[in-house]
Amino acid sequence: MTRGPSSTHRNGNAMADGPHNPLHLMLDRLGSRRPFGDEDRAAILNLPYTRQSLGAHAYVVREGDKPTHCCLLLDGFLYRHKVVGDGGRQICAIHIKGDLADLQNSLLEEADHSLQALTPCDIAVIPREAIRKLAFERPAVGEAMWRETLIDASISREWITNIGRRPARRRLAHLLCEYAVRLEAAGLAEREKYTLEMTQEQLADCTGLTPVHVNRTLREMDSEGLLTRSSRSVAVNDWSKLVAVGDFRPDYLHLPKDQMDRYQRGAGQSRGPLGFG
Amino acid sequence: MTRGPSSTHRNGNAMADGPHNPLHLMLDRLGSRRPFGDEDRAAILNLPYTRQSLGAHAYVVREGDKPTHCCLLLDGFLYRHKVVGDGGRQICAIHIKGDLADLQNSLLEEADHSLQALTPCDIAVIPREAIRKLAFERPAVGEAMWRETLIDASISREWITNIGRRPARRRLAHLLCEYAVRLEAAGLAEREKYTLEMTQEQLADCTGLTPVHVNRTLREMDSEGLLTRSSRSVAVNDWSKLVAVGDFRPDYLHLPKDQMDRYQRGAGQSRGPLGFG
């Protein structure tokens, strides 16, 4: 239940940019908007890190911890959540391969929420001091990291809106759209056919609903032909319809422009009133 | 309804740190955790800015805009909100005097939500390029600004949790606690007696409830003696009880340590089960 088993260690050195350095993932992510110069690249690839494997449900950070490291997700899925006084759990973010899952812990002293493995994961754990040093010595990298945290915050705002102002159907559809677009944008799946690595209980914790109600709603959407489920995988039968039901506009994901165009108007709707109640 | 009337202009110059420079507010906020050196201080105080007065409901930024400036709130209250397809509004943040209300717009190209005046406001509007330049040339300042955005994100996560997993009573109580603590921490009011600059409709838009239900719930809390309302001001009769009802733990606000101690345990409860349903 806590930290996973296998763990290799390795430090920055002259061979840092060998092809199997997992920090390439971080480099790609941070450099996606504007490519880095050689020195910036080298600085990222020379970051010290420890590689770890986590079993499902393993904690990376617990609420209240004073984190010493940040976490780059190399494979699998992580989620972040908070717990309320009566035991309820609220998931406030899902992370996919390539995400820097808790950059905020590099500057804030105490973790205000927990970070946990959704599926078995591989992560690279980077000392928070190294992250800070990099951020402030190499402005281009610092900007990219700051930017990542800002996008994370933008997604949080959309979740607030989703949970606060959309009924269950739309709420779930919106989550499915977001998940699909992020997976596809990361090159991990097609937006119309992917594996949803969440139980219905976890979906409920993302959306502020009950597992039972998630079940009924999903089932309803399935029987209407909106989507097709089998075990954990989801096939979206009609993307533009799902977008309409979910009231989904991807602007808040702040994707690179070329990617944005693919989602901008799944069916032509944008700000107008909603179809497909 | 849009931008307010009066507007003086002024640029960075040798007299920048005169006593009436409104950027002192920014300096105090950013330097609250760790004081700046002289050069950092000067760099902040020499930032170019334009001063503006806004009427209530005036927009500073609209969703979809490509902002060219960031906004330092000198006086009054601002709020940020998103609108869903069927017209519902969700407020996702409240800003008080001294807040840098939309720092994210310094790095993200397109505003993913609107920024609007809750009350008549004075703001200083700073070119986004100047903010970026400052952030990356003066690491100590950049770190403080990044940190501000991270705290903002932390509050967003708490709102997700509040809206997603707490019933109306707790939800409202939580919001009242947060507001009180932030006001007091900024030296603007006492946490047990302050003016709540929001209509019940706006409270509803913060909490994902209906105005009618906000009214009943508030009224119920009033008649129970939890709080006393008169026009817009709120007197908290029993802080520790409100904290208990609101399931409020202030850690997520990441206040400076000395301030934190005052709120940490209003009544001794912390993670345990809740009293006062």
Added chain:
DNA sequence: CGAGCGTTTGATCGGTGTCAAGGATCGTGG
């Protein structure tokens, strides 16, 4: 084959939303 977990289903309850109307308050102009 059994245990454990996740899904499905039905019956019922209750918290919040909706609709509608009346009352209070406040700023503004006559």
Added chain:
DNA sequence: CCACGATCCTTGACACCGATCAAACGCTCG
């Protein structure tokens, strides 16, 4: 200083979405 309109607050009756409780079902993996 009063009248007026606009905005906000208050209240009641009722509807409904989603929660709760409880049980059975179906995978999947030792």
